[in-house]
Amino acid sequence: xxxxxxxESDVEVAITNPRALDLFVGLLRWNRLIRxxxxxxxxxxxxxxxxxxxxxxxxxxxxxISRNSLHAExxxxxxxxxxxxxxxxxxxxLDGKPLPINQLRGENAQQQVDFSEYSLDIxxxxxxxxxxxxxxxxxxxxxxxxHLCAVGVEALASSLAxxxxxxxxKVLDLSRNSIGSTEEAALKEGKDSKEAxxxxxxxGEVEEGFN
Numbered sequence: 190x191x192x193x194x195x196x197e198s199d200v201e202v203a204i205t206n207p208r209a210l211d212l213f214v215g216l217l218r219w220n221r222l223i224r225x226x227x228x229x230x231x232x233x234x235x236x237x238x239x240x241x242x243x244x245x246x247x248x249x250x251x252x253x254i255s256r257n258s259l260h261a262e263x264x265x266x267x268x269x270x271x272x273x274x275x276x277x278x279x280x281x282x283l284d285g286k287p288l289p290i291n292q293l294r295g296e297n298a299q300q301q302v303d304f305s306e307y308s309l310d311i312x313x314x315x316x317x318x319x320x321x322x323x324x325x326x327x328x329x330x331x332x333x334x335x336h337l338c339a340v341g342v343e344a345l346a347s348s349l350a351x352x353x354x355x356x357x358x359k360v361l362d363l364s365r366n367s368i369g370s371t372e373e374a375a376l377k378e379g380k381d382s383k384e385a386x387x388x389x390x391x392x393g394e395v396e397e398g399f400n
Contacts, residue, residue, distance in 0.1 A: 210233070219246075224249065225251040226252050236265075240268065240270050243275040250277055250279045250280065255283060255284060273320065279297075283313045294324065298324065300327065304317070305335070305362070307332075309336065310336045322348050325354065325357065327357055327358055333365050334364075334366070336366065338366065342368050
């Protein structure tokens with residue numbers, strides 16, 4: 190029997206039949222009609238197929254793959270790569286509230302981004318980290334009161350250390366994310382290093398170590 194159909198009037202599709210998933214994702218690569226896809230009701234086992242679809246599709250704006258366990262390294266990397274390479278995706282739901290990633294890139298990039306209390310987990314943190322790699326406009330980033338844990342915070346800190354946003358970012362709030370003392374020290378060291386470079390550029394003296 191028919192598991193799904195796509196007509197010229199369809200801009201939103203929700204897949205609820207697992208048998209339809211692989212076929213639909215394959216078709217999504219070349220589809221030019223669908224703007225919004227909901228895969229939250231099916232088990233996504235082939236994240237690589239999602240990556241290929243996002244790499245090719247040029248019109249998809251919203252994707253919901255929440256309620257899926259995609260934290261294994263291979264699956265997570267595929268999703269991160271697909272989101273980063275997509276030229277049209279604006280909103281993605283992974284493990285918390287839908288993440289408006291268009292605020293971090295492109296013509297709609299914002300100077301202040303507030304993802305606090307979004308119930309975000311590690312995968313969302315890693316996606317944000319990947320998008321920060323090319324961000325040149327971010328001044329304030331609020332991601333407090335989520336579930337990023339040490340791994341998510343480390344991904345953000347590592348990305349910021351090599352991102353153009355390192356020179357523009359003035360406020361970064363990652364509090365209340367179950368961060369251990371080691372990660373807090375790493376973040377402080379990165380912040381102190383930036384402040385030290387700014388002082389050197391201004392001809393000021395720099396104190397070594399932490400206060």
